Amino acid sequence: MPKDATAPAPRPMRADARRNYNRVVAAAETVIAEHGAEASLEEIARHAGVGSATLHRHFPTRQALLEAVFKSRVEALCAKAHDLLSDPDPGTALVTWLRAVGAHAVANRGLGASLMRGARHGGPTLGNTCHTMIVNAGDELLARARQANAVRPEASIVQLLKLVSAIALATEEEPDGPTQADQLLDLALDGVRLHRTSRPHK
Amino acid sequence: MPKDATAPAPRPMRADARRNYNRVVAAAETVIAEHGAEASLEEIARHAGVGSATLHRHFPTRQALLEAVFKSRVEALCAKAHDLLSDPDPGTALVTWLRAVGAHAVANRGLGASLMRGARHGGPTLGNTCHTMIVNAGDELLARARQANAVRPEASIVQLLKLVSAIALATEEEPDGPTQADQLLDLALDGVRLHRTSRPHK
DNA sequence: GCGATAACCGGAGGGCCACCCCAGTTATGG
DNA sequence: CCATAACTGGGGTGGCCCTCCGGTTATCGC
Structure with missing residues (x-):
């Protein structure tokens, strides 16, 4: 079973999607450790080598990203x-x-x-x-x-x-x-x- | 250049300046009571009927405004x-x-x-x-x-x-x-x- | 009362950010 | 192998903070 939080993934999430998801979480981890919880989401996306839209799609709200981190x-x-x-x-x-x-x-x-x-x-x-x-x-x-x-x-x-x-x-x-x-x-x-x-x- | 926050104005501050100062403080009071301390400074200026530059001239930092309030x-x-x-x-x-x-x-x-x-x-x-x-x-x-x-x-x-x-x-x-x-x-x-x-x- | 002057005003603009839209791209199932 | 559905990211919008600059106005010496 995928380690998905709440949804028992009917679609097991495409490979690149999960890859980017993990990248964003990793980037958020380091950036937040550096700049605090109010860090710029765009900087996180930049640091993850990902467009800002991708970040917002995976984590519709800042809170969602923090939860994942x-x-x-x-x-x-x-x-x-x-x-x-x-x-x-x-x-x-x-x-x-x-x-x-x-x-x-x-x-x-x-x-x-x-x-x-x-x-x-x-x-x-x-x-x-x-x-x-x-x-x-x-x-x-x-x-x-x-x-x-x-x-x-x-x-x-x-x-x-x-x-x-x-x-x-x-x-x-x-x-x-x-x-x-x-x-x-x-x-x-x-x-x-x-x-x-x-x-x-x- | 006297950095007066509370200083006893060597120049007694022009009448309109003091008027706007008081207006901004009053507006900040109500807006902050409504939206918290992170309220938009522009909204405070708007609510005071004053340009944003005026607000920033009287209170160079948000903290200065909060102090006055x-x-x-x-x-x-x-x-x-x-x-x-x-x-x-x-x-x-x-x-x-x-x-x-x-x-x-x-x-x-x-x-x-x-x-x-x-x-x-x-x-x-x-x-x-x-x-x-x-x-x-x-x-x-x-x-x-x-x-x-x-x-x-x-x-x-x-x-x-x-x-x-x-x-x-x-x-x-x-x-x-x-x-x-x-x-x-x-x-x-x-x-x-x-x-x-x-x-x-x- | 009356200019000259210095202080004050606010709109315009730059930089940054969160968030959304849309056309291009890529993984996946038949 | 290809049709399709999902994913991607550049660009756009609107908001915010802050600064510069030309116009305006209170104030002081005469």
Whole structure:
């Protein structure tokens, strides 16, 4: 089965089409890493050796292209979430995963914004697959943590992800982005957890 | 050549110039409230009944325009910070103020982004007056709270403001933005405070 | 009150970009 | 091997940001 996202390709997509598709994704990857998520689509097309029309045909919206670029990373994060489900400490597992999400969002410029944008346009049409994948993966972790009384029960996974994305969005394209993001996450996520013991003097 | 952003005009600025200046600021206010901080400058000029050149002459950069638009609100926030300095509970005062900052940032689309952008371009040249004003005002509140052991000592005011701005940025242009922002702030700011007593079972 | 002058105004134009249309080209199935 | 359907990319449109330049107007010294 072709690795097509949502359509079970009735036509298996012509060879050159798939070739150009891959070229565009590769070019987008490098250009976005260089210039951020607001990079010029034409520059991506140029860098891929492809006309702008081709790019727009394969990816009718910028969001669609971002989804394709970040798909592998999102899948990795979902896999990590699955692994962490067997962690002995549900609360720490959740926080660890959220930090990983934040780290990825900071490292891959624009991922954070991409994840957030997914929430809008409620329609399940397209463009929000990254968002839903992450939400589903994280929801299991949160449910387990909540069951163990390790987190504030009123926090939803959407809120938590939005918080993480916001921090990533705010610190990306800063000189010391990763450091700042880490500190901010430390501050913010600490408020999410429930510390039944009195807080250590640290 | 006096680069006056706020300078006390050696030449008192011609009457029509000031008139157009005010018109542009007023137009920007409404257009930004409608379309966000990324609104088209030409549309602002159009809405003000003014050529685009006039807009660019008065405000050489978008940031300069945003500064002018948000100046009054920022001043109000600084005044509020000053008032809260006499609040009996330093920790609560700080959190109250940060929530107020967040509320303003959400209400006035683009203010959050504007506040953050100020941090960059380290130069004290221009465009970061809003940022420095807010930072200075908040720093006093934070210092007092820290002295009272009411907050985690490693949190800096820049970090806290960045956190608040990030949340505002993430929730603005959402249908239920203010509500979400409030919940997220609740989550995030709780991690900032130091609860010397063991946390209530709540 | 009245020119001279300096400041101000806004339309025109250049460069860049997202997006669409259409004729040429190429892979694919009978 | 060829008919056909799908894919391609150059060119066009409209929008944006920003700058230059000739015309206009407020302001100051007389």
